[in-house]
Amino acid sequence: MPSTLSRRYILGRVSLYGGAILLALWTLAPLYLIALAAFSTRQATFQWPKPFLPTDFSIDTMQFFVNSRGVLDSVRNSIIVALLTIAGSLVLGAPGGYALARFRFRGKEGISLGLLISKMFPTAILSIPLAVTFLQLDLYDSLWGVALVHIAMALPFVIIVTAGIFVGVPRDLEEVAQTLGCNRLQAFLRVVLPLALPGLAAAAIFTFVISWNEVFAATILTLRNRTLPAQVLSGLNDSPLYYRYAGGFFMIVPALIFIFLIRRYLLNLWGNIVR
Amino acid sequence: MRVKSETILPYSLLVPTLIFVILLIVVPIGQAFLLAFQAPDSSFTFAHFQKMANDTSFGDALRFTFLLLIFIVPMQVVLAIIMALLIHTRFKGHTLFLYIYAIPLAISDLAAGIAWLSIFTERGYLNSILNQLGIFDKPFLFLSYQNLPAMFGTIVVAESWRATAIVMTILLAGLQVIPRDYFEAADVFGATTLKRTLFVVLPLLRPSLQNALIIRTIFAFQTFAVVFALAGRVIPVLAGESYNWYVANRNPNIAAAYAVLVLIFTVAATWFYLHFFQTSAAEAGYD
Numbered sequence: 415m416p417s418t419l420s421r422r423y424i425l426g427r428v429s430l431y432g433g434a435i436l437l438a439l440w441t442l443a444p445l446y447l448i449a450l451a452a453f454s455t456r457q458a459t460f461q462w463p464k465p466f467l468p469t470d471f472s473i474d475t476m477q478f479f480v481n482s483r484g485v486l487d488s489v490r491n492s493i494i495v496a497l498l499t500i501a502g503s504l505v506l507g508a509p510g511g512y513a514l515a516r517f518r519f520r521g522k523e524g525i526s527l528g529l530l531i532s533k534m535f536p537t538a539i540l541s542i543p544l545a546v547t548f549l550q551l552d553l554y555d556s557l558w559g560v561a562l563v564h565i566a567m568a569l570p571f572v573i574i575v576t577a578g579i580f581v582g583v584p585r586d587l588e589e590v591a592q593t594l595g596c597n598r599l600q601a602f603l604r605v606v607l608p609l610a611l612p613g614l615a616a617a618a619i620f621t622f623v624i625s626w627n628e629v630f631a632a633t634i635l636t637l638r639n640r641t642l643p644a645q646v647l648s649g650l651n652d653s654p655l656y657y658r659y660a661g662g663f664f665m666i667v668p669a670l671i672f673i674f675l676i677r678r679y680l681l682n683l684w685g686n687i688v689r
Numbered sequence: 690m691r692v693k694s695e696t697i698l699p700y701s702l703l704v705p706t707l708i709f710v711i712l713l714i715v716v717p718i719g720q721a722f723l724l725a726f727q728a729p730d731s732s733f734t735f736a737h738f739q740k741m742a743n744d745t746s747f748g749d750a751l752r753f754t755f756l757l758l759i760f761i762v763p764m765q766v767v768l769a770i771i772m773a774l775l776i777h778t779r780f781k782g783h784t785l786f787l788y789i790y791a792i793p794l795a796i797s798d799l800a801a802g803i804a805w806l807s808i809f810t811e812r813g814y815l816n817s818i819l820n821q822l823g824i825f826d827k828p829f830l831f832l833s834y835q836n837l838p839a840m841f842g843t844i845v846v847a848e849s850w851r852a853t854a855i856v857m858t859i860l861l862a863g864l865q866v867i868p869r870d871y872f873e874a875a876d877v878f879g880a881t882t883l884k885r886t887l888f889v890v891l892p893l894l895r896p897s898l899q900n901a902l903i904i905r906t907i908f909a910f911q912t913f914a915v916v917f918a919l920a921g922r923v924i925p926v927l928a929g930e931s932y933n934w935y936v937a938n939r940n941p942n943i944a945a946a947y948a949v950l951v952l953i954f955t956v957a958a959t960w961f962y963l964h965f966f967q968t969s970a971a972e973a974g975y976d
Contacts, residue, residue, distance in 0.1 A: 434775050438789045447814050448804040463817035509702040517699035532714050536911050538931045538948035543720035546941050566713040627797030629914045643799050662803030669795030677788050684858040
């Protein structure tokens with residue numbers, strides 16, 4: 415009996431790890447291959463069959479991409495838009511999240527429902543009319559215009575995520591601070607904010623990812639002041655393969671870093687996208 | 690005095706958001722409908738929709754958008770359930786695997802499309818493997834209009850690869866709030882792992898599954914950059930047509946008509962799932 419039991423146990427473990435490793439390979443293989451493609455020579459793009467090991471490692475392709483016209487500017491634009499989006503959506507959204515976390519008030523249900531609905535709107539239905547409006551307001555082809563749309567896209571998520579963060583900060587602490595002489599704002603700044611800071615930082619990174627990856631609105635709303643995805647997308651059909659590979663890899667790198675930084679918050683951030 | 694400030698405070702905290710949402714979400718949606726339904730003389734018209742429907746790409750865009758949905762969503766759900774259940778066993782090293790499975794969360798559909806382009810292109814990695822295994826001596830053209838099913842398949846694979854991670858995190862978050870007692874009870878009654886999964890875990894996971902299906906279906910209607918990266922304009926999709934009408938043809942009216950169509954499908958799909966699963970608000974709220 416013990417031997418069959420342990421055999422079953424071993425079999426279970428083997429299939430568990432086997433399955434987990436197989437799925438990990440499925441996830442990692444495209445990342446490895448695009449890195450391989452981005453770090454070979456430009457000529458190697460047309461080589462066939464291709465080597466699967468970095469035998470001709472070269473920064474030639476990446477250098478070509480970074481030095482291509484408009485690319486460095488677009489990277490700078492992407493970072494500016496993402497920072498504006500983080501600032502805007504946290505300044506607007508965090509107070510709302512705090513209100514939802516701490517107060518019972520009339521209309522709260524309605525606001526939660528409204529947030530849920532506003533997360534559903536397709537990017538196209540916001541970007542196309544806004545492109546028309548921005549043309550009239552002289553906001554077209556400006557980083558502010560793109561950032562405004564990204565804030566609109568990120569705001570419902572930020573409110574819900576920050577509400578979750580503030581719920582996690584014990585209310586007692588805040589009340590103690592108030593009985594000890596802090597007013598509401600001081601209690602928030604000195605007690606709640608420091609405790610919520612790691613979560614808020616994760617929310618900021620989450621917002622960065624939304625903005626950094628957004629393609630549709632950024633391409634519709636800009637002409638010369640492209641963000642990186644808009645730059646790559648608008649030249650997609652008439653750029654050489656190696657340019658696309660380098661661009662693809664360049665867009666993926668921050669993703670790897672950010673997911674690693676906020677790995678503890680993954681389920682809170684993405685897991686509760688819809689409630 | 691104090692009571693009064695306490696009742697006003699939550700509202701005043703929400704006012705900036707409210708104003709922003711009205712200006713940048715509510716008003717634009719109204720304008721999108723105006724663009725889609727208004728004639729130049731401001732009268733109501735279906736002309737833009739008619740022009741949209743008469744365009745040669747319209748039928749294909751509609752068909753391919755739904756086909757992608759039908760192929761991608763089930764594949765993602767199955768893969769994601771397996772990933773989530775594996776992680777949930779909390780085997781040694783599961784946090785590393787969770788990180789790996791989650792990486793595509795932060796990858797855009799454009800970047801994912803390009804990564805898979807390096808695999809599926811004529812002189813790409815898949816053809817290299819197939820050659821080295823001796824299956825083909827010449828590259829197979831996965832991304833040619835002559836092999837439309839293959840081309841369609843590459844999009845399904847790339848998009849499944851990317852968005853499985855979102856479904857996985859939603860399901861894993863759902864799994865974590867199921868009380869351990871349920872699993873233990875199933876074990877006490879001698880359920881096998883398979884039976885426990887089918888008859889205990891999956892039914893309890895229904896609210897999360899519903900959420901995952903809603904979010905994935907909504908985004909599937911917006912599939913766009915991954916298709917552009919792999920298929921150019923050979924395979925049209927609704928969001929891509931909206932983009933083309935605005936960018937290439939400078940016609941915001943028809944672009945808006947496509948956007949309104951996508952919105953209608955989005956709302957219909959959400960309604961469908963909510964009714965199909967019939968999850969009560971209370972049940973869904975236990976997370």
